[in-house]
Amino acid sequence: AQSVTQLDSHVSVSEGTPVLLRCNYSSSYSPSLFWYVQHPNKGLQLLLKYTSAATLVKGINGFEAEFKKSETSFHLTKPSAHMSDAAEYFCVVSETGGFKTIFGAGTRLFVKA
Amino acid sequence: EADIYQTPRYLVIGTGKKITLECSQTMGHDKMYWYQQDPGMELHLIHYSYGVNSTEKGDLSSESTVSRIRTEHFPLTLESARPSHTSQYLCASSDGRRDEQYFGPGTRLTVT
Numbered sequence: 083a084q085s086v087t088q089l090d091s092h093v094s095v096s097e098g099t100p101v102l103l104r105c106n107y108s109s110s111y112s113p114s115l116f117w118y119v120q121h122p123n124k125g126l127q128l129l130l131k132y133t134s135a136a137t138l139v140k141g142i143n144g145f146e147a148e149f150k151k152s153e154t155s156f157h158l159t160k161p162s163a164h165m166s167d168a169a170e171y172f173c174v175v176s177e178t179g180g181f182k183t184i185f186g187a188g189t190r191l192f193v194k195a
Numbered sequence: 196e197a198d199i200y201q202t203p204r205y206l207v208i209g210t211g212k213k214i215t216l217e218c219s220q221t222m223g224h225d226k227m228y229w230y231q232q233d234p235g236m237e238l239h240l241i242h243y244s245y246g247v248n249s250t251e252k253g254d255l256s257s258e259s260t261v262s263r264i265r266t267e268h269f270p271l272t273l274e275s276a277r278p279s280h281t282s283q284y285l286c287a288s289s290d291g292r293r294d295e296q297y298f299g300p301g302t303r304l305t306v307t
Contacts, residue, residue: 114294125201125285125298126238133294172237176294183296185238 084109086175088186096194101145101160103189105173108154115156116174117147120188126172132156143167168193198222201286201299208276209307216271216302218286225291227269231255232283232301244269276306 089104107115114133118126130141137149147158156173173186198221208214220227225246230238230253240253244263258280259273269288273280283303287296 116295118298123301123303125199125300126287126296127298128295131295170235183240183294187237188235190235 084113084175084177084182084184086173086184086186088171088173088189090189091187092190092192094192094194095163097165098162101158101163101167101191103158103171103173103191105156105158105186106154107156107173107175109175109177111177114176115147115149116176117141117145117156117158118172118174120170120172122169129158129171163191163193165193165195167191199286199288199297199299201284201302203302204300205303205305207305207307210275210277212276214273214276214304216284216286216304218269218271218299219267220269220288220297220299221267222288222290222297223266224288224297225266226289227263228287228289228296229253229259229261229269229271230285230287231257232285234283238285242271276304278306280304281306 086107116131117129120126130139132139132149140146145160170188172188176183200219202217227244229242231241232238239255241257242261244250250261283301285301286299289296
């Protein structure tokens with residue numbers, strides 16, 4: 083069975099400081115892992131994905147995530163937050179090639195000026 | 196930029212009305228999905244489709260129905276809207292070979 087846990091419902095950072103959004107997953111097989119971002123009143127946009135290639139995945143807008151199998155984690159990071167990064171972020175685990183896709187509960191990122 | 200469209204973006208409708216939420220994609224994707232998302236909450240899959248004439252119910256029970264007569268079109272219908280149907284509905288599609296889903300902007304439905 084698959085599951086995904088986003089460890090923080092809210093994260094607040096100051097502009098220019100690092101961002102860390104935490105995600106742990108469980109899966110019975112090798113999963114695909116994703117991070118999506120959702121700005122207010124918008125659909126979800128893919129930030130990055132992991133599909134058993136390099137464990138450090140680079141995405142759009144300066145975000146990256148590292149797949150750590152031993153820790154079953156896929157945390158999202160960015161070295162320096164920008165005001166435009168304020169949004170809801172979803173960690174997603176998916177059965178490769180299938181429809182079984184599980185969304186985390188989301189982490190709302192606040193960026194203070 | 197993903198080419199997936201949803202109309203209407205916002206809909207306020209009275210109880211008992213029949214409504215259809217439209218979703219279209221121009222990417223030729225085989226797989227399409229409908230999710231329901233309450234404010235500040237996670238997404239729940241309510242319907243999906245492998246391709247034309249193929250539809251399945253998702254994890255979250257829903258009174259809505261879907262059809263897939265054309266590859267690019269995946270409408271969702273509520274025969275009799277109720278206040279409990281008030282939510283945001285997100286449509287997505289994906290290529291059969293890749294797992295990432297492309298999302299439409301969503302339809303925010305309010306049933307009064």
